[in-house]
Amino acid sequence: MAVIINGKNIADSIKEELKEKIEKLKLQTGITPKLSVILVGDNPASCSYVKGKEKACREAGIISNTVKFSSEASEKEIIQAIEKLNTDDENHGILVQLPLPKNLNENKIINSVNPEKDVDGLHVNTMGKLLKGMKTKFYPCTPMGVVELILSTGMALEGKEVVVVGRSNIVGKPLALMLLEKNATVTICHSKTKDLKGVCSRADILVAAVGRSGMIKSDWIKKGATVIDVGINRVDGKLVGDVDFENVKEMAGYISPVPGGVGPMTIAMLLKNTFISAAGSA
Incomplete structure (x- = not known):
């Protein structure tokens, strides 16, 4: 019979280690990591995932910011919000919660994220570096x-x-x-x-x-x-x-x-x- 790989225990250990590093970062630099999530529509699974991410951020000492849009929101509105976060020095990570409503261009919206804040690792720059075997700041x-x-x-x-x-x-x-x-x-x-x-x-x-x-x-x-x-x-x-x-x-x-x-x-x-x-x- 197989040995069960307990992802929750491994993840908890990683999060505890991160919590200590984040505390140290705050003390040494005054910087508190901040993650912004773009949530479009009211897909129950997506809303549940985002709540889980918010809870995990709180536990680790990361500021969590969820930017919500209705399912009728335009690409222009969403990209404008992302561009604002791209230039916000106090915001360190941007994640676009997938899937997006079918009327939106997923690639266009994901690729509007500054690659330096692409903490989900899905930007075309990140994928291109993976393909070429280059080191990348973030991995998916x-x-x-x-x-x-x-x-x-x-x-x-x-x-x-x-x-x-x-x-x-x-x-x-x-x-x-x-x-x-x-x-x-x-x-x-x-x-x-x-x-x-x-x-x-x-x-x-x-x-x-x-x-x-x-x-x-x-x-x-x-x-x-x-x-x-x-x-x-x-x-x-x-x-x-x-x-x-x-x-x-x-x-x-x-x-x-x-x-x-x-x-x-x-x-x-x-x-x-x-x-x-x-x-x-x-």
């Missing part, structure tokens, strides 16, 4: 959280065969690039992949990030593999992942649960990026 939060979970097992990524199921701009693509930088052999799978089960069964490390509950079955898993579940799906009022957890844990060596796996790590990485931005402005 969820992929960075996934990498931290893998490394927490003590496993070295070099030479490992990693399969990432899902090719989104938020998780799959940047994660694949980050794993390549650590000399893993990476395969990205998607809806057109032939013999998905066969590809997954080769993986030393399998990352599921598709948004389909219970898609990854136990007979897709190589015995002893590490399985990281990024999926968040609501089934019968409960949060579940993309992995058939109860059965897959019998095959895997390590596995992350949903909830309590990648989710807390994503928020911890966001706080870390916000601190890095604030410390860099000192």
Whole structure:
């Protein structure tokens, strides 16, 4: 049976360390890190995520500022607000809560964020640096959280065969690039992949990030593999992942649960990026 990778405990440890660093930054420089979140519309999941981020900021000593817009807001209004935050020296991080209403151009809005304040790591400049293997100030939060979970097992990524199921701009693509930088052999799978089960069964490390509950079955898993579940799906009022957890844990060596796996790590990485931005402005 697999060892459960407790993302909440790992995230709590990271947040405690950050809290100490933030206190030190305040004492030495008078700077308090500040994160602004752009929230458009009233998507219940987005509102819940933003509340979680606000709570985590308070606990770490980061000022949290949520800028709310109705779902009818124009791109111009949203971008004007972002541009104001871009030039505010007391604001260190800007995050655009996704998804945005379908009438808005997601890329245009994300790329209006100053790359120096792109604490979500989704700006085209950040992605371009990842592609070229260049160091970047910020790394995308969820992929960075996934990498931290893998490394927490003590496993070295070099030479490992990693399969990432899902090719989104938020998780799959940047994660694949980050794993390549650590000399893993990476395969990205998607809806057109032939013999998905066969590809997954080769993986030393399998990352599921598709948004389909219970898609990854136990007979897709190589015995002893590490399985990281990024999926968040609501089934019968409960949060579940993309992995058939109860059965897959019998095959895997390590596995992350949903909830309590990648989710807390994503928020911890966001706080870390916000601190890095604030410390860099000192």
